[in-house]
Amino acid sequence: MIHIAVVEDNEDLRDEVVFHLGRMGHCVTGLPDGTALDRHLASQPTDVLVLDLGLPGEDGVSIARRLAVSHPRLAIAMLTARGQLEDRLVGLESGADIYLVKPVDMRELSAVCESLYRRLHRVDVPERPAEGWQLDMQSLELVPPGGAAILLTPTEFKLMKVLAEAAPEPARRGDLAAAMGHPELDFDFRRLETALSRLRRKIEMRFGEAATLRSARNVGYVFAAPIRLWQG
Incomplete structure (x- = not known):
């Protein structure tokens, strides 16, 4: 508890x-x-x-x-x-x-x-590799190469998971909307843009690398840096 x-x-x-x-x-x-x-x-x-x-x-x-x-x-x-x-x-x-x-x-x-x-309260967890970006599936953290981790909200984590699984290709807007729990047909995509804009600012504030997350014209969004899912 x-x-x-x-x-x-x-x-x-x-x-x-x-x-x-x-x-x-x-x-x-x-x-x-x-x-x-x-x-x-x-x-x-x-x-x-x-x-x-x-x-x-x-x-x-x-x-x-x-x-x-x-x-x-x-x-x-x-x-x-x-x-x-x-x-x-x-x-x-x-x-x-x-x-x-x-x-x-x-x-x-x-x-x-x-x-x-x-x-x-994590114990006996193997150390994450220092190279490349990591998305920690257990702690909901985004970790840059050799940098300090940042905790994501559950919604931000779901979006980053879709981006990481698609990388280096762009993630479709519909897939990102689905990650937020909404079908593509009746989704107000301004909500997705707002959520990703906040995530981009969070990356920039902590890591100074906002350009890693950017829009992909006519497709969706892309995380333009090597990234792996880390299971711990």
């Missing part, structure tokens, strides 16, 4: 997140601010922290920065309404493992918490 702390000052939203994550089998505690979080961490086991940015008193960025030092094995998922690129950069640079923008599907939030937990 994963122990999750949810720090959110909006009581209704906090109760909703706690309820849904609890129904999915996690041990969840809702907290209103950083002071309550500190008391909780001092006495209760916590694996994953779901953290809002706009909190009374100490904000989420400050909390994440100090916990990255004092609790290095605590996974942090930021969940906030602030979706601008600058906000994402600040959140990730403060020590968050992943940055999610409200509203978020509770199934995806649960999957993110489970992925963060698995990544922090």
Whole structure:
């Protein structure tokens, strides 16, 4: 069972997140601010922290920065309404493992918490090869050659899996839409473009190599670098 702390000052939203994550089998505690979080961490086991940015008193960025030092094995998922690129950069640079923008599907939030937990508690896993890009099938991480891994959301992972399986050829737009759970005929492809644009920005922010993911005219999208699926 994963122990999750949810720090959110909006009581209704906090109760909703706690309820849904609890129904999915996690041990969840809702907290209103950083002071309550500190008391909780001092006495209760916590694996994953779901953290809002706009909190009374100490904000989420400050909390994440100090916990990255004092609790290095605590996974942090930021969940906030602030979706601008600058906000994402600040959140990730403060020590968050992943940055999610409200509203978020509770199934995806649960999957993110489970992925963060698995990544922090992996044992006896062979070391990934250093050459080429890797898509880690167990931890949902995208890893550049010799670089630090980045955790993908479940939707981003599904899209990257289709791209990696098609590489070096382009992946069809219809196949990518299917990976998002939608048939091609009635799918608004602007949603796919938005999802891939966010994924491209995430790659650029962390790796500085946005050109690896680009559109392929009249076909779909291509990951234009050697990449392999890594089973661990």
